[in-house]
Amino acid sequence: MTSNIVEIDNLSFGYKGRLLHKNINMVFPRGKVVAIMGGSGSGKTTLLRLIGGQIKPTHGQVRVDGKVVHEQNRDGIYKLRRTMGMLFQHGALFTDLSVFDNVAFPMRELTDLPEVMIRDLVLLKLNAVGLRGAHQLMPTELSGGMARRVALARAVAIDPNIIMYDEPFAGLDPISMGVICDLIRSLNDALGATSIIVSHDVKETFLIADYVYFVANGEVTAEGTPHDLMQSTLPFVHQFVHGEKDGPVPFHYPAASYQAELFERTSR
Amino acid sequence: MDRTTIDLWVGVFVALGIAALLGLAMKVGNLTSNKIGDTYTVSAAFENIGGLKPNAPVKSAGVVVGRVADIKFDTKAYEAVVTIKIDERYEFPKDTFANIYTAGLLGEQYIGLEAGGEEDYLKNGDKIAQTQDAVVLEKMISQFLYNKAAEPSADEGAKASDEKASNAKSTELGDPPF
Amino acid sequence: MQIIHSILIANLARLLRSFGRRMIERIWRLGAAARLFFLTIIYSGESFRRFHLTLREIYFTGVMSLLIIIVSAFFVGMVLGLQGYNTLQKYGSSEAIGVLVALSLVRELGPVVTALLFAGRAGTAITAEIGLMKTTEQLSAMEMMAVNPIARVVAPRFWAGVISMPILAALFSMVGVLGGYMVAVPLIGVDDGAFWSQMQANVDVRDDILNGVIKSLVFGVACTMIALFEGFDAPPTAEGVSQATTRTVVISSLTVLGLDFVLTSFMIVV
Numbered sequence: 001m002t003s004n005i006v007e008i009d010n011l012s013f014g015y016k017g018r019l020l021h022k023n024i025n026m027v028f029p030r031g032k033v034v035a036i037m038g039g040s041g042s043g044k045t046t047l048l049r050l051i052g053g054q055i056k057p058t059h060g061q062v063r064v065d066g067k068v069v070h071e072q073n074r075d076g077i078y079k080l081r082r083t084m085g086m087l088f089q090h091g092a093l094f095t096d097l098s099v100f101d102n103v104a105f106p107m108r109e110l111t112d113l114p115e116v117m118i119r120d121l122v123l124l125k126l127n128a129v130g131l132r133g134a135h136q137l138m139p140t141e142l143s144g145g146m147a148r149r150v151a152l153a154r155a156v157a158i159d160p161n162i163i164m165y166d167e168p169f170a171g172l173d174p175i176s177m178g179v180i181c182d183l184i185r186s187l188n189d190a191l192g193a194t195s196i197i198v199s200h201d202v203k204e205t206f207l208i209a210d211y212v213y214f215v216a217n218g219e220v221t222a223e224g225t226p227h228d229l230m231q232s233t234l235p236f237v238h239q240f241v242h243g244e245k246d247g248p249v250p251f252h253y254p255a256a257s258y259q260a261e262l263f264e265r266t267s268r
Numbered sequence: 269m270d271r272t273t274i275d276l277w278v279g280v281f282v283a284l285g286i287a288a289l290l291g292l293a294m295k296v297g298n299l300t301s302n303k304i305g306d307t308y309t310v311s312a313a314f315e316n317i318g319g320l321k322p323n324a325p326v327k328s329a330g331v332v333v334g335r336v337a338d339i340k341f342d343t344k345a346y347e348a349v350v351t352i353k354i355d356e357r358y359e360f361p362k363d364t365f366a367n368i369y370t371a372g373l374l375g376e377q378y379i380g381l382e383a384g385g386e387e388d389y390l391k392n393g394d395k396i397a398q399t400q401d402a403v404v405l406e407k408m409i410s411q412f413l414y415n416k417a418a419e420p421s422a423d424e425g426a427k428a429s430d431e432k433a434s435n436a437k438s439t440e441l442g443d444p445p446f
Numbered sequence: 447m448q449i450i451h452s453i454l455i456a457n458l459a460r461l462l463r464s465f466g467r468r469m470i471e472r473i474w475r476l477g478a479a480a481r482l483f484f485l486t487i488i489y490s491g492e493s494f495r496r497f498h499l500t501l502r503e504i505y506f507t508g509v510m511s512l513l514i515i516i517v518s519a520f521f522v523g524m525v526l527g528l529q530g531y532n533t534l535q536k537y538g539s540s541e542a543i544g545v546l547v548a549l550s551l552v553r554e555l556g557p558v559v560t561a562l563l564f565a566g567r568a569g570t571a572i573t574a575e576i577g578l579m580k581t582t583e584q585l586s587a588m589e590m591m592a593v594n595p596i597a598r599v600v601a602p603r604f605w606a607g608v609i610s611m612p613i614l615a616a617l618f619s620m621v622g623v624l625g626g627y628m629v630a631v632p633l634i635g636v637d638d639g640a641f642w643s644q645m646q647a648n649v650d651v652r653d654d655i656l657n658g659v660i661k662s663l664v665f666g667v668a669c670t671m672i673a674l675f676e677g678f679d680a681p682p683t684a685e686g687v688s689q690a691t692t693r694t695v696v697i698s699s700l701t702v703l704g705l706d707f708v709l710t711s712f713m714i715v716v
Binding site: 291 | 621
């Protein structure tokens with residue numbers, strides 16, 4: 001048993017010759033909250049899919065609990081996934097099931113627990129996210145923040161060792177953001193799990209993360225504790241952390257010279 | 269929607285479906301009249317079966333007593349050999365007569381059995397000796413035309429005799445007395 | 447002259463190329479659909495073990511389609527009765543109207559119209575639902591929970607469609623016959639006994655009714671599978687799902703009509 005529950009080694013991944021990730025190395029120690037940060041479209045979510053075994057790496061490997069994910073057969077991957085929970089960006093609640101049934105879903109599908117016990121467990125999980133009273137509502141009746149909390153309760157329904165969060169703070173009001181922020185940290189510590197957060201919200205992520213990886217242009221450009229990164233002088237990290245408009249990541253999408261384009265238009 | 273309510277509705281749905289199928293089979297289809305239990309097989313040779321098809325009814329006095337099982341062509345006798353299955357409840361004398369009839373002018377064709385007078389009955393594998401072919405419309409029409417064509421001679425004969433008679437009359441009446 | 451010639455050739459080449467690309471795309475999709483079909487069959491075990499999942503889908507595809515099926519069947523039957531009588535009475539055989547109505551319904555209209563209505567009512571619902579589940583990452587979430595979406599989502603819907611279709615088609619035929627009866631007997635005054643007896647004499651349980659059921663079973667497999675595949679294959683956008691829904695109706699309808707011809711030609715051979 002290694003101290004790292006997830007290890008990413010020399011990982012490259014791309015579609016049709018265009019590499020999205022180049023030689024990525026990351027480790028996720030047990031019991032820690034590790035964040036992967038980067039701009040939109042930098043392939044952060046794809047990293048989570050690679051860990052979950054939904055896609056196969058082009059080169060390198062991802063090891064979960066010492067097992068190489070892409071070498072597992074279907075049953076092996078499913079076995080690994082049973083130890084993972086994932087919170088999707090928009091919650092991905094099953095819209096045809098009630099809040100209660102959503103949280104009960106993984107228990108009913110993956111365990112043989114009696115319905116009485118499932119009921120107790122579901123209410124326990126919902127209580128942890130403060131939504132026990134909303135258990136008979138349908139997902140469409142929930143606000144964005146509430147839906148995210150229900151999805152969180154569902155992600156931890158069968159007490160996973162690894163909890164993955166895909167943009168947990170995106171599109172939330174400040175209050176809900178604070179609630180989710182607290183929940184991620186407290187659930188991680190209560191379950192003794194490892195959390196992997198993919199996000200671009202600097203303030204909240206730095207608040208709860210133990211370690212942060214920065215991803216840009218398919219490579220890990222910086223890593224360290226939030227405190228280290230705040231002090232970082234690397235131009236990209238500085239721009240990202242402080243939210244500056246222009247820097248190594250240009251404001252303009254690559255284009256021909258503005259003047260030339262205007263001229264071309266008038267001359268035509 | 270509660271799970272039990274769904275169960276109820278699906279139950280109603282399936283029951284409706286079974287009822288509809290049964291209704292189709294009993295009320296629309298011929299399941300009830302088509303019931304032929306155990307059968308025995310006899311064959312009959314025809315020179316021309318017209319449009320007779322397998323599974324066509326075999327009737328006697330208008331009652332369906334069996335079905336056509338198979339139709340083959342005998343290359344030795346150049347005849348059609350029709351195998352028919354007859355319900356075991358119905359027995360027919362050995363000298364039964366098999367006809368191919370047409371239901372209505374243009375309807376489907378069926379085999380009609382007319383019982384003869386012998387005391388022995390037809391058994392499984394027997395052959396019906398006396399048969400009459402299907403009435404083929406073309407044949408009938410050509411025969412009719414042939415007859416029609418043959419008639420004028422008779423007509424002329426009649427005319428001629430008429431003439432003769434009238435001549436005779438005229439001679440009889442108009443003969444000027446000298 | 448030479449220029450026109452070369453432009454013509456260039457356009458022709460472009461046309462051929464795009465046609466070829468589209469054909470390859472079609473064949474690729476056909477292969478993907480076949481793969482989904484086999485996976486559905488393979489993972490069907492679970493949907494039988496937990497039959498309430500399938501029951502729920504029978505409720506949504508079958509029971510919810512009852513109204514449209516019954517109402518359409520009644521009208522189709524009545525129209526058949528009117529038109530049939532109108533033509534048959536010219537030949538003095540208005541009693542054969544029962545045969546005409548029953549045979550048209552049991553052999554053709556029952557299975558075919560039911561399948562077309564099914565594609566429009568239940569097929570689109572299936573495509574939209576699965577497309578939306580994909581768009582909102584519900585299928586992805588299911589996979590990450592180690593639950594196979596094909597076993598959990600696709601297979602129950604597939605079997606629900608396959609079970610519902612023959613039931614709906616049988617209902618369509620039966621209600622249609624009743625509709626024809628309503629027009630022919632009380633309205634027009636065809637003899638009640640002749641209506642039924644002619645029908646019974648000419649509708650064969652095996653050749654007509656059983657073949658109708660076989661047809662509707664095949665249509666059930668085809669329509670449901672097309673709807674499921676289109677939903678599964680839809681691009682995860684609002685536009686993608688709406689286009690997939692349209693495709694479900696178009697492809698299902700064409701497939702049903704084409705299959706009907708093939709099946710009929712198999713069944714008619716004596």
